[in-house]
Amino acid sequence: MLLVMNMEGDVLEGEGRPSTEYKLHREVYRRRSDITAVIHAHPPKAVAFTIAGRRLDTGLLPECVVTLGNVPVAPYALPGTEALPRSMTELICLSDVVLLARHGSVTAGTSLGEAFKKLEKLEQCAQIQLYAEALGGPKPFSSREIADLEGLRGHYGVNSRTMSFGEA
Ligand SMILES: [Zn+2]
Numbered sequence: 001m002l003l004v005m006n007m008e009g010d011v012l013e014g015e016g017r018p019s020t021e022y023k024l025h026r027e028v029y030r031r032r033s034d035i036t037a038v039i040h041a042h043p044p045k046a047v048a049f050t051i052a053g054r055r056l057d058t059g060l061l062p063e064c065v066v067t068l069g070n071v072p073v074a075p076y077a078l079p080g081t082e083a084l085p086r087s088m089t090e091l092i093c094l095s096d097v098v099l100l101a102r103h104g105s106v107t108a109g110t111s112l113g114e115a116f117k118k119l120e121k122l123e124q125c126a127q128i129q130l131y132a133e134a135l136g137g138p139k140p141f142s143s144r145e146i147a148d149l150e151g152l153r154g155h156y157g158v159n160s161r162t163m164s165f166g167e168a
Contacts, residue, residue, distance in 0.1 A: 037110065042104040050100075059140065060141070068160075071097045074099065105122055
């Protein structure tokens with residue numbers, strides 16, 4: 001069921017009650033005038049990394065470097081409260097993709113398809129890193145290889161907001 005809401009949190013169209021997590025969506029729209037689609041999800045493998053206190057390295061695969069960049073993790077915040085959107089306010093200004101510790105993800109774009117692709121890539125990164133861990137641990141790209149991949153964004157028309165791998 002889809003609901004149409006205004007920025008005050010009133011339901012304009014649709015039946016039923018909105019998820020308490022609509023506040024996450026609203027926070028992204030408030031902070032990012034360039035964004036027109038937001039997906040909040042609970043991708044299990046990506047979230048597992050935040051629970052284990054392990055870094056999900058989105059710099060291990062070419063398409064993840066290009067599409068996602070260095071994905072930041074927002075600190076844990078109580079679901080359904082104002083603390084949750086607040087926990088990722090700064091990070092969503094820097095990156096279209098943010099992991100929420102012990103909770104889920106927020107991916108933003110200019111269409112639902114674009115936001116969904118970022119979500120899918122994020123979970124794919126987590127799955128492949130888990131496989132690589134089982135095989136003795138991933139071997140990272142060199143910083144030169146990362147820089148070359150970041151340089152391809154323009155070529156592929158990727159205009160996502162991403163953090164570089166030099167940033168924390
Ligand atoms: Zn959630």
